[in-house]
Structures are given as structure tokens and as C-alpha cells.
Amino acid sequence: MIYKVGVWGATGRMGQEVASLLHSGFTHRGALMELGDVVASSKKIRSVDGVPTRTPEEPVFQDVHVWIDFSRPEATLKLLDHARCPIVIGTTGFNEAELKRIKEYASDHAVLLAPNMSPGLNWILKMLSSVSLSAKESFDVVLSETHHKHKKDSPSGTLKAIKSVLGERDFNEPQVNVARAGEEKGTHQIQLFSECEEITITHRVLDRKVFAQGALLGAMYLLKKNQPGLYSYLDIDI
Numbered sequence: 001m002i003y004k005v006g007v008w009g010a011t012g013r014m015g016q017e018v019a020s021l022l023h024s025g026f027t028h029r030g031a032l033m034e035l036g037d038v039v040a041s042s043k044k045i046r047s048v049d050g051v052p053t054r055t056p057e058e059p060v061f062q063d064v065h066v067w068i069d070f071s072r073p074e075a076t077l078k079l080l081d082h083a084r085c086p087i088v089i090g091t092t093g094f095n096e097a098e099l100k101r102i103k104e105y106a107s108d109h110a111v112l113l114a115p116n117m118s119p120g121l122n123w124i125l126k127m128l129s130s131v132s133l134s135a136k137e138s139f140d141v142v143l144s145e146t147h148h149k150h151k152k153d154s155p156s157g158t159l160k161a162i163k164s165v166l167g168e169r170d171f172n173e174p175q176v177n178v179a180r181a182g183e184e185k186g187t188h189q190i191q192l193f194s195e196c197e198e199i200t201i202t203h204r205v206l207d208r209k210v211f212a213q214g215a216l217l218g219a220m221y222l223l224k225k226n227q228p229g230l231y232s233y234l235d236i237d238i
């Protein structure tokens, strides 16, 4: 089976990583994925891996089986108006009204909403979500994140996800440190301090390819699942 993938935000840092993996022939369990449509807000990059760039307002060149979105929240909303198939949403920084619109779309189509597509970070989230509730009260929590200076949302979607998982385990409200500096690809740190010990977990992205691989694996998951719903990366067996 060959699946056509549309990339929304295809000319950006992440979109180009996804396109580059598709260009080198992304296969998973016998299925092949190919780049089918390339959308950005402008045509300052005229094509990506041979597929011409179009803006959301221009007609579709080719129907796709699945969309991968790494853009901006307002652009994601345009995609929801336009798409009729599963969507992997990697974009971050949605407000409540935007999240509501994503949930509406997910009542008819499969959607994976994941502020961090790296398997390593998702292992950490899974690990934290299984911490014993009896362990929580004695720890002070400090969450820190550093990203490149072009990143628009702050704190990151990943930091919010870590905070939410710790909140579900009844940990104390964390102290949060955020930095936007240089070209840093993304570092998150979780520190837990008790009277007699400290636990530090650090996740550092060395190559953005990790997010692109995660997004394509997520797309395969949605295509195989073939059921409407709003999924998180924790639903995927990684």
C-alpha cells in the first residue's frame, strides 16, 4: 500500500524534516508513505522535494490519505476546514476555542494531537504517569525548558503536557523556568527535590528528525486505526 501524505507548514523547520524523510522513502510494516501535497502561507519556497508549494486558498493538486501539520494554530484551523481525512497535529500553542474545534473535527476523523512527537519524551511521560500516588507529596517540582528564539508559544506544549501528567498524579504545583535562546532544538528538565534526595530527568533533542519520524509513525497509527477520535502519543505503542 502507498499512502499519500500532505504536509501543512511544509516549508518550515519541521515540515521540511517530514518531507525529507518521505523523500528518502518512509516505510513501516510494509506500507510506503509518499509526499502528496505541500502547503504553506507563502511561496517563498516554491516546491518541496519536487511537489509545488500551494497556499491554503489554492485548489488541491492531489487527494491525500493523511495530513501532518506543523504550522501555526490559525493555520491548523484552516486545515480543519479543508481536510477530510486523519490529521497528525504537531503544532503547539492552541487556546481553548481552538482545542474545541480540533475535538469537533475528531468526532468524525482520527486526530493525533501531540505537542512532542519524540519517543524518548513520550517514554518519560508514560513513566511519570505511573508514579505511585504515595510518592508525590514530599517532592518540590521544578520544570525547565529551553527552545530556539523563533519559537512562538511559551511555555512549550511539552512542558504543559509534563505539568498535566504530574498534576494528575497530585504532585505539588511546579516552579517553571522558560528560556528562548539561540538555535536550541528543545531541552526539557524535570527536577524533583525532597529533603534528602533529588531526581533529575533531562530530555534533549539532538536532531529534529526525531519529531518527523514520530509524526510519520503517528500517521501510520491513525491510518491503521481507521477510527474517529482524538488520540495522544501515549495511545501509540512505542
Ligand SMILES: NC(=O)c1ccc[n+]([C@@H]2O[C@H](COP(=O)([O-])OP(=O)(O)OC[C@H]3O[C@@H](n4cnc5c(N)ncnc54)[C@H](OP(=O)(O)O)[C@@H]3O)[C@@H](O)[C@H]2O)c1
Binding pocket: 008, 009, 010, 011, 012, 013, 014, 015, 039, 040, 041, 042, 043, 044, 056, 070, 071, 072, 074, 075, 078, 089, 090, 091, 092, 093, 114, 115, 116, 117, 118, 151, 152, 153, 211
Ligand atoms: N509536536 C512536536 O513534536 C513539535 C516539534 C517541533 C515543533 N513543533 C511545533 O510545530 C510548529 C511549527 O514549528 P516550526 O519550527 O516548523 O515552524 P516554522 O519553521 O515557523 O514553520 C511554520 C510553517 O507553517 C507555515 N504557516 C504559517 N502560517 C500559515 C498559514 N496561515 N497557513 C498555512 N501555512 C502557514 C509556514 O509557511 P510560511 O513560511 O510560508 O509562512 C511554515 O511552512 C510550532 O507550533 C512548533 O511549536 C512541534
